[in-house]
Amino acid sequence: MKTKGALLWEPGTQSGWSVEEIELDPPKATEATVKLAASGICHSDDHLDTGDIPLDWAPILGGHEGAGVVTEVGTHVADLEVGDHVVCSFLPSCGKCSMCVAGKANMCTLGAGVLAGTSPDGTHRIRARGQGVGAMSYLGTFAPYVTVPTDALVKIDKDIPLDKAALIGCGVPTGWGSTMYAADLQLGDVVVVFGVGGVGMNAVQGARHRGAKAIIAVDPVDYKRERAPEFGATHTAATAAEAAQLVEHMTNGQGADRVVITVGVAHGSILEPAQAMTRRGGVLVLTAAAPVLQRDVQFDMFTFAMSGKRLQGTLYGSTNARNDIPLIADLYRRGEMKLDELVTRTYALEDINTAFQDLREGKNIRGVIVYD
Ligand SMILES: NC(=O)c1ccc[n+]([C@@H]2O[C@H](COP(=O)([O-])OP(=O)(O)OC[C@H]3O[C@@H](n4cnc5c(N)ncnc54)[C@H](O)[C@@H]3O)[C@@H](O)[C@H]2O)c1
Ligand SMILES: [Zn+2]
Ligand SMILES: [Zn+2]
Structure with a gap:
C-alpha cells in the first residue's frame, strides 16, 4: 500500500x-x-x-x-x-x-x-x-x-x-525495568535516577513499585524536576553535586543503594559522579545510550573494586516483553502505573x-x- x-x-x-x-x-x-x-x-x-x-x-x-x-x-x-x-x-x-x-x-x-x-x-x-x-x-x-x-x-x-x-x-518498560529488575532494588532502598525523561520517569515509577524509601530525581531541566514527584520522586536535584549532597545527608555518608543513569546521551563524564554516590556493595545501572564510538570515560576503578560495587548495563530494562508489556498495561488499568x-x-x-x-x-x- x-x-x-x-x-x-x-x-x-x-x-x-x-x-x-x-x-x-x-x-x-x-x-x-x-x-x-x-x-x-x-x-x-x-x-x-x-x-x-x-x-x-x-x-x-x-x-x-x-x-x-x-x-x-x-x-x-x-x-x-x-x-x-x-x-x-x-x-x-x-x-x-x-x-x-x-x-x-x-x-x-x-x-x-x-x-x-x-x-x-x-x-x-x-x-x-x-x-x-x-x-x-x-x-x-x-x-x-x-x-x-x-x-x-x-x-x-x-x-x-x-x-x-x-x-x-520502549520507554516505559526500559525505565521501569531498570529499577524493578536491572537494579535489583530492595525494599527501603535510597535510589538516584539521573535524567527523568521518557525513560527515567519510569525508572522512578519502578522504584516506587519496589518500595524505595527515597527516590532522588536528577535533571537539569526545571520542568522535569517539577513533574518528577507525581511519578514517585521524593527529592529532586539539578546537578550531580546537588544529588551527592542530598545522598550524603540522607544516608549518613554511606551512599545510595542504587543509582540509575537514564540521561539523553551518556557521556563519559557521568560515570564517576554516579559511582561516587553509590554505596559500598551498591548497584549502578547504565540504561542510557552512550555515543557508540565513545571510548574515554572517567572512572575511579580502585574505589569501584575495593568497595564491591556492581556496574550493570541493561537493554530494555531487562524486561521480558511478552510478560511485562501486558503486566504494565494491567498496572495502568489498576491505577498503579502512570x-x-x-x-x-x-x-x-x-x-x-x-x-x-x-x-x-x-x-x-x-x-x-x-x-x-
Ligand atoms: N538501554 C535501553 O534499552 C534503552 C532503551 C530506550 C532508550 N534508551 C536510552 O535512554 C536514554 C534516555 O532516553 P529518553 O527517551 O528518556 O530521553 P529524554 O531526552 O526523554 O530524557 C533524557 C533526560 O535526561 C536529562 N539529562 C541530560 N543530561 C543530564 C545530566 N547530565 N544529568 C541529569 N539529567 C540529564 C534531560 O534533561 C532529559 O530530561 C537515551 O540515551 C536513550 O537512547 C536506552
Ligand atoms: Zn526507545
Ligand atoms: Zn529469542
Missing part, C-alpha cells in the same frame, strides 16, 4: 526527518500489518540523526514505540488475528532461542539485528523513491502502518487506550522535526505522534 513515513536519508548529519510517501508491503508468512494509533518520540531515534548511533546504510524509517490494531496477518500466523490490539516491542522475542527460553527475552538473538537495515529475512518491506528502506528496530513506527515480524508484536487487552499503550513498546501523565504533547507526523526539537530542549516527558 501507499502510505507515508518519516525517513532519514543522511543519518548522522542532523538533517532531520523527511516525511514523504512510502510503499509498504503486505505481511509475509510470519508477519502482520498493523494500523498504528500512535508512536512515542524516544531519544534513541534522535541518536540516529545526531550520529551518536552511526549507521552505515540509509535510508531509515524511524520510530520504535508504537501500538495499534492488526489489519492483516501472514499465512503462518496462528497467535494473532485481524482486529487484535498490539504493542510493537522495540526488541523482538522469538520464544525459541536459548536466551528467550532462559527468560531473558531482551537478549533474544533476533534482537542483535534490529539495526541491520532490513527485516530479519534480509529483505525490505518498505520502499521510497524506488529504493529499499530499513526500519528502526524492524518496526518504523513513524508511519501510520507497519508490516513487522509477529515476534515484535505483543497482544494487549482492548480496553487499554492505544495512544498510551504505544509507550509500553501513562497518561507521561504524554506532554502530541504531534502530527508532519510536525516530527518540531517534536525532536522539543525533545532536545527537554520540553516533554514524552512527545507522541498520533495518527488518525
